[in-house]
Amino acid sequence: MQKNQMSQMIVYGILQLVMIVLAGILGFHFTREYSLIPKAIIHLPDVYVSHSDYIQVLTIFFIGYILQLIASNLIYKQAAFSSLKRFMNEYIHYLFAYTTVSLYIFLATTINYDPQFIAAVGLFSTVLYWILGVIILVHNKESGVAQFFGTLIKRFLSVSGVLALVYFLVPLGLGKAFSSDRDIANKITQVRIWFNPVAETDWGFKNFIPGQVFHQPVLAKQAPDDDNNIYVLERFGKIYKINAVTEAKPELMLDISSELGEVEVENGAVGLAFHPAFNFNHTDSRKPYIYVYFTDTRPTGYQRNRLTRYDLSQQSLEERNNSGQTVLDLHREDSGFHNGGSVEFGPDGFLYVALGEGVHPKVAKSYQETMRSGILRIDVDMNEELSNPAQPFKHGVIANYMVPKDNPFIGREDIRHEYWALGLRNPFRISFDVETNDLWVGDVGSTVWEEINLVEKGFHYEFPKIEGDNDKGTQANDLGLPDKGPVYTYQHTAYDRAVIGGVVNRSDNYDQLKGKYIFADNYSAKIFAFDAASRKVENVEFLARANQYAQRGVSSVTQLRGGEILITTLGAASEPSGEVLQLVKASEATVTVEEGKEEEIPKDYDEQITSALFNVNCARCHGVKGDGDSPDAAHLGVALPDFTSPLYHFKTSKKQMLEVVNKGGAQTGKSPLMPPWQGFLKPHEIEHLIIYIESLPAKHHHH
Template sequence: MLLLFSLGTGQAATIDLEPLVTGLARPVAIAHAGDGSARLFLVLQEGQVLIYDGTEVLPTPFLDIAPLVSCCGERGLLGIAFPPHYRSSGFFFVNYTNTAGNTVIARYRVSADPNVADPASATILLTIPQPFANHNGGQLQFGPDGYLYIGTGDGGAAGDPQNNAQNLGNLLGKLLRIDVDNGEPYTIPPDNPFVGKAGAREEIWAFGLRNPWRFSFDRLTGDLFIADVGQDRWEEVDWQPATSPGGENYGWRRMEGKHCFLPSTNCNDGTLTLPILEYSHEQGCSIIGGYRYRGSQIPWHYGTYFYADYCSGRIWGAREEKSGRWTSTLLLETGLSISTFGQDEKGELYLAHYSESDGTLYRLKGKAPLPPLCNIQMSQPTYRDGDTVTASVVQIANPGPSPLAVEIKVWLESPASELFSVLNRGADGSLLLPPETEKDFGPVSLFRVRPAFARGEYALNCRVLHPITGATLVLDQNRFSLQ
């Protein structure tokens, strides 16, 4: 079943949501193990992790630590991460709020049953005191460098009253980076930006965050996207290139988004890293960070960064322009309480609708009919010397939001050889078709038949290609013969 949601702006939606699992109790995170099993791990806030095997949710939880967890509000079991070596080590890591209200980062190991973890295998890596009940962060993710990254909130209340996010002496309002493979329970990567700095916690990779929910790495480039929940007016997405040495100050509480917060003026002394995206509370009230899409099922959104808002249920897609500026487009009005995005092993995206007892796992799908169009009709089936070979209709359409490449070529089928390209715009023989455009070439005279041309069956191919991967999205072919 595919649910159709509204875009609400008069333009055609380019995605829809396919429900996969219903009846989930407070889903807050989705992850994969990277072990080739194609399983999705669904984190429930009250303390369970379930497995969706592609068909159903397995009846036995993968992990159940509910007695250790304080839930709910912004507390609970909030995140899970699997290291690159999970298939061989069996280790994985979770982020939860303990019964004392503090944040715990713990390591567990899978049991002899690959679908059940050993709850007695816990090793606690970090316990972070929380002064208030909200802003606990919760995201865990392994970076391209193999280190574990941990997002923490500023400790809660309103306006970061303890100024934790700007204080390098504690772990609140930060992005942490630790080595969980060398030393127990963890060690500090030697290139962390505050190693050796007096008074600073060396686990810190970046700071100035209010409540990062969530962050993700671009699986192609390694760039980092951090969605940081705002205070009263602005939600933001921060960005860090893969080449960064760390140490960025993303501004909170001096700034909320690109605007001064405390102080109300003259807040940026030039040392702050401003967000690449922001939106006001007229559009929502709590950002949900997603992923930059690198899958294959929605090719027109390849390279789009997806994010949403919990309060409004809106989903946006952001793309980087050649200038480096990011622009965002509203993709879907869902009316859902979106709590998290997830990514599978192939780069396809999922999200969860939050509910106490009827949460839902959705898969993002391209909305039909979205495939690009490439249509060719020959004027006649057979041609002889002196005839002009004509394609009576050549119509090409790209309904998606990103450019696609078009290739039209004439081939002798046996033995296979290219006669010529009808459209030859660039070294690769392709025509780049802009987003949301349609071209109708009408009757096109392709060539005049000459005695030198080989006789036989020819094919006129029109292919629409993904401009980056080269994958064929649509192929239309008509045959004709030369006699």
């Protein structure tokens, strides 16, 4: 190789490296202010990219591009801009390198992947590449401007050019799919976890109720004075009682699924509290009540967040279901997000209710008009010596409680008197330290921060003006209240992104964790700990990761009176696969990540082909979406199932669906209008149709 050629390679290589770094800088700052891809074309989520993630992205592109330059120069043995043909080959190589680096960032790192930012790097680097190519090649009389772009178009029409362009769009498509399809998100998260395995620790999990799965369990708790049983609350509105000693079959204690409406987004039954006198020995003083916090999406015009008391002493399930007494029935916006959820009786006997900032109708947002974005403290025993009647409430129904006289905002006209603390975004899980009575709150953040707060009477916790550790600058609230930041906060990574508040361990069962606050992240399913005596925490201890993650991850961390720390994992929305796990020493662990995997889909399953099969054979009755809304629905005279509803799939097993499709309605107790497809469709086609129908709730949820 001639010395002149070597010099050209070095000079042009440096120019190209400067170009890719400059494209990264421009892309980052541009997408902090503007959307490169309008939401009207492709709706991509808003993603926070931290400064450290930004530097990592630039570094990875820089290294990837160095490797590409070395490979190109070794193959062609001449500089990238030495001729028009050489430049076109170089640019195609660049596209392959760019896409490969993008996929590496997305699949193999914990960087918070922003499709807009990555797409901007591609756009700006391409524009800079073309400008640099035109300037150098025209200056060296290797090409004219028209010839340059004419040759570029021809190169794109070649086989390698078309492949490069198709490959170039893959990261954008994956980013879109990741944000809009739960199944794809779970698969991608599995790949990320495989590339980024967690370190081995002293801790793991075992099934607390071996062999038992639940339909999206959100909470596992004990009732007062009953150490043998635990109660599991499912997101779809059922509460089961399980004897942890005998391992008998779970007993269904309550089923309010008919009161919830559609369970999607962050909706459903999410909170459960037992009255302190639930199992009181003296019958006259016993109060066998549970308080369930759930969403109700059925009303037209407005949706509701409800806190209802049920009497579990009633003999039959129907009587228990019908024993509900309203405590709170709050109008809310229709998005389904930020409901809060925890309800806990404090050591003072009052009920504490955690409400998210989404619990308000559009017309009302102030702390006087609504109950939202904070912690309430109410007296459900209605002790007139300790409490006052509640103020009138316009946007919903309040009943069967009074307001403690020592609540912090008694006497204020601009804040409802039920409030104990304000300024929380989405306090999903709260708990009291059994030793100090401190109230700990896991506050789910937006696109950047997650928080653990130690909540005190009368304080404001800075939302919406401040999240995480942002510089205050000004007072965090306009109410003249003392404000307080989090004890611990963390920024989102690729899969640490949704905090689940936990418990302070005071049990000798976990001697290494004595006095530590144990909490989780829903998305990554990691369990963490820090010293509960600390009032500002920078680093936490990683304990273990559960077997299900992404949207199927941890939903609660609780502790039994015997000391056992339990976590619930949601599992799939379409079928019971959630579990109640116990944190144990690694030597006792029985649960592995593989247990949380989904049922294998046959390799020959093609969703596009099966969708067409459904549309041809099923859609005329069942609707194109599978929701029963079809041209013939009004004329059939029977109620058609809604395949897009998770409730349908909860009540109907795969075996039942296969039987109906194979044998038809007449032979299976359904409508004779449903024909038997056995013999008309091949066995594998029927099996694929069931897989497709089972996927419809996720598709309906996002589209």
